[in-house]
Amino acid sequence: MEYKLSIFPYKAKCLGFALVVLALPFAYLYFWGGKPEIFNVRIFAFVTTYLETRYFVLSQTNILDELAAVLTIIGIALISFSKEKDEQEYFEAIRIKALIAAVYFTIAFWLLSFFFIYGMAIFIVSFFIFIVFILAYNSFFRYYLLKNKRNLRNT
Secondary structure, three states: OOOOOOOOOHHHHHHHHHHHHHHHHHHHHHHHHHOOHHHHHEEEEEEOOOEEEEEEEEEEOOOOOHHHHHHHHHHHHHHHHOOOOOOOHHHHHHHHHHHHHHHHHHHHHHHHHHHHOOOOOOHHHHOOOOHHHHHHHHHHHHHHHHHHHHHHHOO
């Protein structure tokens, strides 16, 4: 049984880069720019925890960090799961190999984090674990592409 991976067209990679670049000013404003008032909005939240924990409420919040995170995650997902400009059939096998390696790497990274990072910091690491996974996938995919290209040249 042959299975084709569903990946985005190459043009989605360009959109992904644009979204990551667009996320940068939001992150800057959140961490170093004083959180301008224009980004303070009322949102619906399933759970919100500041001074007290509340459930299913309308809450006032500054959405800069959410905008930065969402745009970054969507952007790197589009970059990661889009076709290459010169897409070849055998890239699918390389993608699967890179996905499996990224899963193993991410599991090892997360387990090691629990042994060496304590307190609230482990929650921050856990928040970034998907980004670690995507970066690992991209690294393995590029590495396997280069390795395959070298093998093709040497034959």
